[in-house]
Amino acid sequence: MITPQITSASSVDRRRTDEFQRWLLGATVVAAGAELLILRVFTRTAIHIPGFADLRTIYVPISEAGRSAYYVAVVLLTVTLVLMIEDLHRGRAIAARAGAAGIALFLFVAVIARLGAVDALALDGATLAAVLLLAPWALGGFHGRSRVPAVLLVAAFVLAGIGASEQALAGSGWTLGHDTWVALGGEVLALGAAVAAPLLVGPIRNRSALAWGVVVGATTYAGLLANASTVKILMLWNFGLAGYLPSVLYGLAAGAATYTIVALRAAGQRTLALGMALVFIGGIGLHSTYQTGLVLAGFAVLGAAEGSDRAGSQPAVIGGA
Amino acid sequence: MNEPRSLPRGRKIAVLAVMALAAFTLRIANANPAQSQSTTLTAWRVDRDPGLDPLAGVWKDVPPIEVPLTAQQGVYPLGGGTVATVRTQAVHYQGRLYLRVEWADGSHDVTTDQVTSFADATAVEFPSETSSSVPAVCMGQAGGGVNIWQWRADRQADQAALNAGDEPVVDYYPSRSDLWFPARAVGNPYAAVTGNPVQNLAAQSFGTIGPTREQPVTGRAAYEDGRWHVVYSRSFSSAGADQPAFAVGDDTDIAFAVWDGSNGDRDGQKQVSQFVQMEFSNDTATPGWGWLPIAIAFALFIPILVLMVRGGSRSP
Numbered sequence: 001m002i003t004p005q006i007t008s009a010s011s012v013d014r015r016r017t018d019e020f021q022r023w024l025l026g027a028t029v030v031a032a033g034a035e036l037l038i039l040r041v042f043t044r045t046a047i048h049i050p051g052f053a054d055l056r057t058i059y060v061p062i063s064e065a066g067r068s069a070y071y072v073a074v075v076l077l078t079v080t081l082v083l084m085i086e087d088l089h090r091g092r093a094i095a096a097r098a099g100a101a102g103i104a105l106f107l108f109v110a111v112i113a114r115l116g117a118v119d120a121l122a123l124d125g126a127t128l129a130a131v132l133l134l135a136p137w138a139l140g141g142f143h144g145r146s147r148v149p150a151v152l153l154v155a156a157f158v159l160a161g162i163g164a165s166e167q168a169l170a171g172s173g174w175t176l177g178h179d180t181w182v183a184l185g186g187e188v189l190a191l192g193a194a195v196a197a198p199l200l201v202g203p204i205r206n207r208s209a210l211a212w213g214v215v216v217g218a219t220t221y222a223g224l225l226a227n228a229s230t231v232k233i234l235m236l237w238n239f240g241l242a243g244y245l246p247s248v249l250y251g252l253a254a255g256a257a258t259y260t261i262v263a264l265r266a267a268g269q270r271t272l273a274l275g276m277a278l279v280f281i282g283g284i285g286l287h288s289t290y291q292t293g294l295v296l297a298g299f300a301v302l303g304a305a306e307g308s309d310r311a312g313s314q315p316a317v318i319g320g321a
Numbered sequence: 322m323n324e325p326r327s328l329p330r331g332r333k334i335a336v337l338a339v340m341a342l343a344a345f346t347l348r349i350a351n352a353n354p355a356q357s358q359s360t361t362l363t364a365w366r367v368d369r370d371p372g373l374d375p376l377a378g379v380w381k382d383v384p385p386i387e388v389p390l391t392a393q394q395g396v397y398p399l400g401g402g403t404v405a406t407v408r409t410q411a412v413h414y415q416g417r418l419y420l421r422v423e424w425a426d427g428s429h430d431v432t433t434d435q436v437t438s439f440a441d442a443t444a445v446e447f448p449s450e451t452s453s454s455v456p457a458v459c460m461g462q463a464g465g466g467v468n469i470w471q472w473r474a475d476r477q478a479d480q481a482a483l484n485a486g487d488e489p490v491v492d493y494y495p496s497r498s499d500l501w502f503p504a505r506a507v508g509n510p511y512a513a514v515t516g517n518p519v520q521n522l523a524a525q526s527f528g529t530i531g532p533t534r535e536q537p538v539t540g541r542a543a544y545e546d547g548r549w550h551v552v553y554s555r556s557f558s559s560a561g562a563d564q565p566a567f568a569v570g571d572d573t574d575i576a577f578a579v580w581d582g583s584n585g586d587r588d589g590q591k592q593v594s595q596f597v598q599m600e601f602s603n604d605t606a607t608p609g610w611g612w613l614p615i616a617i618a619f620a621l622f623i624p625i626l627v628l629m630v631r632g633g634s635r636s637p
């Protein structure tokens with residue numbers, strides 16, 4: 001996992017990483033990715049396979065593997081977030097400490113919400129506050145054009161948080177009537193972030209990454225053309241995207257996001273790749289504290305990415321935090 | 322510049338083992354530490370029969386969820402939009418699901434005795450197979466059907482009138498045999514006198530909805546203080562392939578629809594929700610011991626893991 005630490009606000013290489021924690025972050029991405037593909041996509045799609053009842057002997061163990069991946073991802077993510085709080089808190093910069101406070105607030109409210117002590121409105125409000133507290137840290141590591149996808153990602157999640165809070169308010173009899181434009185705005189920003197994500201990589205040179213992007217993008221587009229209702233509801237439940245916009249945009253976004261993650265990894269910017277993967281796997285839907293936690297961890301990693309990736313594959317510890 | 326922090330090999334293995342144990346404990350206990358941030362309806366276990374009375378005291382202890390509705394805009398006739406949300410609760414008692422739906426409606430529309438009058442109604446929709454599957458929310462799709470339970474105010478009012486000895490429309494027929502009720506004689510479900518205001522329906526896309534052969538869903542409604550309160554009830558066991566079976570521990574999906582008769586709502590002119598998730602819990606609505614594995618994991622495993630990582634990560 002990446003443990004961003006700030007020794008001074010002006011320091012370029014201001015974060016330090018830890019080999020084991022980097023591994024922990026990678027393991028979280030792998031477990032969450034497995035959970036996404038098996039539990040959130042496969043088990044929700046397999047039911048439509050004609051003659052599905054005959055395939056139950058295969059379906060049950062695969063589904064169980066997805067469920068196990070979920071629990072592993074939850075444990076990895078929780079440890080990751082706790083370690084992030086500690087590391088960000090050690091930083092001297094206000095952005096780092098605000099980020100630590102944001103993650104700590106979210107984690108605390110998520111736990112007491114699970115125990116039934118607070119309601120959905122408090123949880124959604126804490127999520128929104130956590131993103132706003134973490135945003136300066138997450139965006140601080142980007143400059144120039146590479147800042148565009150990061151800003152769009154954070155803005156998309158903020159709008160999603162506002163939308164979720166509005167829905168929770170509706171449960172208390174308050175209706176502000178912004179639901180549609182908030183949801184549509186969040187969707188536009190999220191797609192924009194994905195389409196702009198290749199700006200993080202620079203000129204397209206990696207053919208393997210390009211091939212992955214084309215395959216995933218074309219598969220998404222073909223799925224939307226062949227069975228829009230299923231693919232759209234999968235997008236809604238997994239990523240918080242309702243499918244308002246033309247299908248080709250979703251194919252483009254899926255392809256661009258995949259290309260970016262693979263290309264970043266191939267270019268040695270593994271930390272940035274992991275951060276982007278966490279945010280994309282979590283989605284903007286605020287579906288559960290698990291998925292929201294993935295996004296917050298991703299934002300924290302994005303803020304640390306530039307320094308640690310610049311340090312290359314050798315984890316660097318800078319200064320005496 | 323310090324050396325990179327790294328864990329000794331033995332400690333790495335120990336950390337991984339504790340993490341695996343934490344995940345295994347949570348899995349075995351089926352204790353999900355994450356809290357849903359989307360709308361999830363939980364069917365809680367209750368220890369006394371709730372019955373079909375929507376105003377029964379048992380519902381006071383069951384936490385409701387509020388589900389947003391929107392006007393149906395997918396297929397003609399379009400419309401709706403006068404009811405913003407439904408409040409819903411669910412419990413189960415001895416293998417039977419009880420589902421309560423409540424919404425604000427200032428007009429009490431219970432008759433359909435003119436071509437321009439329409440009744441209030443509500444419906445809930447499940448995927449035909451119990452799982453978190455994804456049929457199209459509007460009537461399902463081929464290979465991914467939906468099961469719909471619809472309660473209508475006019476059906477309940479008609480039944481009440483019959484029970485009171487009043488014919489709802491015609492004062493006198495020379496005979497009550499099917500000869501005088503041809504629609505009933507040919508099996509028109511809308512003409513059948515079942516004593517049940519709830520109809521059990523199945524669909525696999527637009528234009529395919531129809532009543533199921535079995536009608537295992539019962540229900541009853543009450544109108545009080547400008548709000549409809551409707552209770553549905555059905556056994557966990559499935560009455561057919563197009564209807565889901567339920568079990569404690571299952572997750573499924575559920576969607577809601579409401580018709581406001583005085584707004585002219587009928588058929589597709591209604592307000593609908595998206596699917597929300599529904600889970601069948603073995604816990605009672607009042608907190609039990611289900612939180613214990615989660616509390617243990619957070620209170621024990623997580624601090625241990627953090628200490629193990631931190632304790633061994635300092636370079637000399």
